[in-house]
Amino acid sequence: MSTFLELGVSKPYISALKELGIKFPTDIQEKTIPVLLNSKTDFIGLAQTGTGKTVAFGIPALNSIDATKPVIQALILAPTRELAQQIKKQLFKFTKHIESKIFVEGVYGGEKIEKQIYALKRTTHVVVATPGRLIDLIERGEINLKHISTLILDEADEMLSMGFKQDLNRILKYTKGEKNTWLFSATMPEEIKKIIKTYMASNAVKVEVNKNDLVNANITHQFIKTEVKDKVNLLIKLLETRDSDRGIIFCRTKAGTQNLTKTLKEEGFSVEALEGDMQQRERDKVMRAFKKGTLQVLISTDVSARGIDVNNLGFIIHHQLPEKLEYYTHRSGRTARAGKRGYSIALIIPSELQRIHEIQKELNIKFIEITS
Structure with a gap:
């Protein structure tokens, strides 16, 4: 060195x-x-x-x-x-x-x-x-x-x-x-x-x-097979077991981001959405709370998460797999920064198993299946 x-x-x-x-x-x-x-x-x-x-x-x-x-x-x-x-x-x-x-x-x-x-x-x-x-x-x-x-x-x-x-x-x-x-x-x-x-x-x-190293070597990649209707309950379980870590949940759409935020807030979790229509002032406020650690989880689309740089994020959850391969790289790269370890967890429906194999091959990473 x-x-x-x-x-x-x-x-x-x-x-x-x-x-x-x-x-x-x-x-x-x-x-x-x-x-x-x-x-x-x-x-x-x-x-x-x-x-x-x-x-x-x-x-x-x-x-x-x-x-x-x-x-x-x-x-x-x-x-x-x-x-x-x-x-x-x-x-x-x-x-x-x-x-x-x-x-x-x-x-x-x-x-x-x-x-x-x-x-x-x-x-x-x-x-x-x-x-x-x-x-x-x-x-x-x-x-x-x-x-x-x-x-x-x-x-x-x-x-x-x-x-x-x-x-x-x-x-x-x-x-x-x-x-x-x-x-x-x-x-x-x-x-x-x-x-x-x-x-x-x-x-x-x-x-x-x-x-x-393009997808950071300190990230553990996991996936859980589930059904669309069971995703929210699965997320609740995951967040309960990681209540001392901060993380980001990625959704594909703005509407999905808003709905999930509302549901998880009602369940008593410390979550906020980051989405495209936000005023810059609102966005700054959410980011400040997240960086300080007073907010535990961000729920975001790929576009809204651009430029986020927060150290010590314990996990990333893919509520849906991203459309583009490079988005997987960007999403996962938000965790395990500066030599720390992190988890990238994808919630997939059975028909997406093929996509997991493609991502593994393309990015030269290894997914571990976990059961909820």
């Missing part, structure tokens, strides 16, 4: 990482940091959420900033406001001990655009943005991206599946010029391959965290 010093990270950054409890590099950090610190290259990183990507791209991005130039030199795109806020916070913490002052701003929806325009008038070196809000600022002529030397797409597959394809293409066209593009994604759908082909150099360095 390497140390951050051996990877070429300078001492002030190492001190900041230590204070954050990050002492040894993860697999993606070990493979990424030396490349990005030492060469000007386009880069593709295939890695799950929760593998330590923010450190992997954040330290090299900060390291490349010339703090004496009061212009935006790095742009980081993320799919959700939560993730953008989190990256901004992390970058700020990484710079705690460095001599020069690097300024990071966040631009995302759910906050007054005027406030962000005002903030951008100050010296800004790094911008962390969601695609929609960034396009707004570009159209208003309020952000200058002419001097960017690094463009980072984090969770690129999530951005596409959330419908940001056009926005991404516009941003990539707009930031053409002498820059390096670093793309991170948990999966490689066709659309991502197209972006790589169109906007990135053909000799881009590609790093893949061990395929078997």
